[in-house]
Amino acid sequence: MHTAHDKINDGQIALNAIQRRHTKVSAGDQISVSRFVLPDNFNLALLTLELDFVKRSNRSEQLDAVVLAQQLRKKFTDQVMTVGQRVSFEFCGTNYLFTVNQAMVEGEENSKGLERGIITKDTYIVFEATPNSGIKIINQREATSSNIFRQKEFNLQKLGIGGLGEEFTDIFRRAFASRVFPPHVTNKLGIKHVKGMLLYGPPGTGKTLMARQIGKLLNGREPKIVNGPEVLSKFVGETEKNVRDLFADAENDQRARGDESDLHVIIFDEIDAICKSRGSTRDGTGVHDSIVNQLLTKIDGVESLNNVLLIGMTNRKDLLDEALLRPGRLEVHVEINLPDEHGRLQILQIHTNKMKENSFLAADVNLQELAARTKNYSGAELEGVVKSAVSYALNRQISMDDLTKPLDEESIKVTMDDFLNALQE
Ligand code: ADP
Numbered sequence: 001m002h003t004a005h006d007k008i009n010d011g012q013i014a015l016n017a018i019q020r021r022h023t024k025v026s027a028g029d030q031i032s033v034s035r036f037v038l039p040d041n042f043n044l045a046l047l048t049l050e051l052d053f054v055k056r057s058n059r060s061e062q063l064d065a066v067v068l069a070q071q072l073r074k075k076f077t078d079q080v081m082t083v084g085q086r087v088s089f090e091f092c093g094t095n096y097l098f099t100v101n102q103a104m105v106e107g108e109e110n111s112k113g114l115e116r117g118i119i120t121k122d123t124y125i126v127f128e129a130t131p132n133s134g135i136k137i138i139n140q141r142e143a144t145s146s147n148i149f150r151q152k153e154f155n156l157q158k159l160g161i162g163g164l165g166e167e168f169t170d171i172f173r174r175a176f177a178s179r180v181f182p183p184h185v186t187n188k189l190g191i192k193h194v195k196g197m198l199l200y201g202p203p204g205t206g207k208t209l210m211a212r213q214i215g216k217l218l219n220g221r222e223p224k225i226v227n228g229p230e231v232l233s234k235f236v237g238e239t240e241k242n243v244r245d246l247f248a249d250a251e252n253d254q255r256a257r258g259d260e261s262d263l264h265v266i267i268f269d270e271i272d273a274i275c276k277s278r279g280s281t282r283d284g285t286g287v288h289d290s291i292v293n294q295l296l297t298k299i300d301g302v303e304s305l306n307n308v309l310l311i312g313m314t315n316r317k318d319l320l321d322e323a324l325l326r327p328g329r330l331e332v333h334v335e336i337n338l339p340d341e342h343g344r345l346q347i348l349q350i351h352t353n354k355m356k357e358n359s360f361l362a363a364d365v366n367l368q369e370l371a372a373r374t375k376n377y378s379g380a381e382l383e384g385v386v387k388s389a390v391s392y393a394l395n396r397q398i399s400m401d402d403l404t405k406p407l408d409e410e411s412i413k414v415t416m417d418d419f420l421n422a423l424q425e
Contacts, residue, residue, distance in 0.1 A: 021086060036080075047081060047119065048102035048126045068096075069125040082116040101128060159213045161206055162350050162379060163343020167334055171197065171214065174332045175309070194332055196299060196310040198271075198325065200317040201336035204380025208269060210336070211311045215265035218309065223265035224249070228273025239274065240294040247298050250308045261307040271312035277321040292321050299329050338378055345371035347379050351386040355414060360393075362415040370419055388422035389414050 008014050013033065015023065025031055049072075071091050081087070087098045103117040117123075156168055175194040199207040208225070215223025224246070231242045250264035274291050299310060312330050314320060324330055339347060348367045355361045374382060393414040 047100065047104075047117070047123055048128060049087065049098040050101045050128045065125075065127050068127065072125055073119060073121055073123060076119045077121055079119050080116055081119060083113070098127075102126075157346055157350060160350055161209055161213060162345075162347030163339040164206060164210060164336065167336055168210065171210075171332070171334050174334075175214075193309075195308060195328065196312065196330040197332035197334065198312045198314070198317070198320075198330040199334050199336050200314050202338060202378060203315050204378035205336045205338060206379045207313045207336050208267070209379075211267045211313060214311065215267060215309075218263055218265055223267050223311075225267040225269060228268065228270035228275075231274055239291050243274070243291065243294045243298060247301075247308065254307055263307055263309060265309045265311065268310060268312045270314065271324075272314040272316045272319045275312075275321050275324050276319050292324070296323055296329065299324075338376060339382075341371050341375075344374055344377065344382060347382045348386065351383050352414075355390070360412050360414055362413040364416045365414065365419060366416060370423075373423060385419065385422045388425055389418040392418040392421050 013031075015025070020026060023031075068091065072087075072089060075089065076087070081100050081103060083100050083103055085100045087100060089096045089098065102113050103115070104113045105117060156162075156165055161168070175197050199211060201207065212223060212225070226246060231239060231246075233239045233242060246266055246268075250261075250266075253261040253264065275295060276288065276292075310330065312324070317333075325333065345367055348370055352361055352365075352367065370385075374385070377385070393412060397408065397412055
């Protein structure tokens with residue numbers, strides 16, 4: 001090893017001071033070098049940088065994490081970062097020195113992380129300040145959630161959800177962002193996990209569809225779905241027990257594995273069936289009130305768990321007990337409305353996609369026009385229109401004179417007329 005100033009001969013390599021510290025070699029050391037092959041999923045999703053030192057030229061005590069993250073990404077795009085590595089960075093006349101604390105790849109944000117990764121334009125960067133750096137990091141939360149969102153631009157149509165892009169973004173920003181980061185990062189940022197959210201709006205608009213996809217995105221498997229009326233039992237005390245049981249898996253998991261516990265997403269459809277405002281039912285027995293209390297107790301009890309996300313759904317938000325909607329309970333409320341024309345077009349595309357791929361959709365079918373003619377249709381109703389159009393098309397294929405005649409699969413075509421007939425129903 002020689003210092004970087006010397007002429008570099010064959011068999012020698014030159015490293016600057018930071019590189020030497022990082023690779024733990026000194027000038028003059030003998031080293032061996034081998035080629036590093038990039039794994040496929042090497043694009044960093046998260047990089048945590050600890051601020052060690054700031055040499056300030058101005059007296060600003062605050063560090064805008066959003067701006068700094070942008071600059072860092074710009075400057076270090078395509079550079080490999082190794083955990084433990086020092087990164088020095090000059091911005092607006094100020095020198096920053098960071099240590100790389102943590103690196104994670106997309107989709108594995110809950111894992112322990114990697115030894116190294118590559119900074120891309122989508123890498124989100126979390127800053128951590130040491131107590132003695134004497135600087136306050138501001139806007140961290142914005143920096144992280146907005147960047148994650150850019151990183152994770154979900155293709156809703158691919159997930160079978162039409163329209164609802166804004167609602168999904170809202171849910172993501174308010175409820176998920178805190179779930180994507182490992183607990184030790186969220187603890188340091190002082191973000192509290194959202195424990196519950198409420199999706200409300202007219203029936204058939206995709207609330208269940210969306211809740212299910214959220215559940216899958218968060219923990220990679222089908223979430224638990226329960227239905228309000230199913231939880232209700234006519235036997236005394238049985239409903240309360242059913243409510244308690246909903247949380248049993250999450251509680252057992254937490255007991256067994258502590259911080260390592262999986263996230264348990266519980267989807268509660270028609271939650272108004274068991275959570276009408278207390279005192280509103282006039283059976284005089286107070287049985288209903290005790291069910292509401294049981295649910296509230298359970299939700300409050302998951303305080304320490306952090307491994308539960310309860311998604312409640314209702315067409316009648318006005319019926320719900322106020323107490324259920326307070327902070328710490330179902331605190332994020334997102335209204336899911338009937339789709340607009342663009343949303344309706346997307347929904348029609350989703351539900352005709354298969355027949356289009358298989359050439360069953362006639363060329364004259366104009367989905368744009370159908371979207372324009374279906375004002376006030378819900379997603380479920382649009383799906384109904386598609387199904388009905390298909391049944392018209394199939395009907396034409398069946399010869400009433402001879403039901404045994406083989407079906408000519410090739411000639412099945414769903415036409416615009418079939419859709420228009422379906423709309424008349
Ligand atoms: P909700 O829970 O709001 O009552 P669902 O999610 O159960 O409605 O919707 C019922 C069905 O209607 C879904 O399974 C889906 O096939 C269709 N649907 C409803 N909304 C949408 C949408 N936004 N995009 C695509 N399909 C939809």
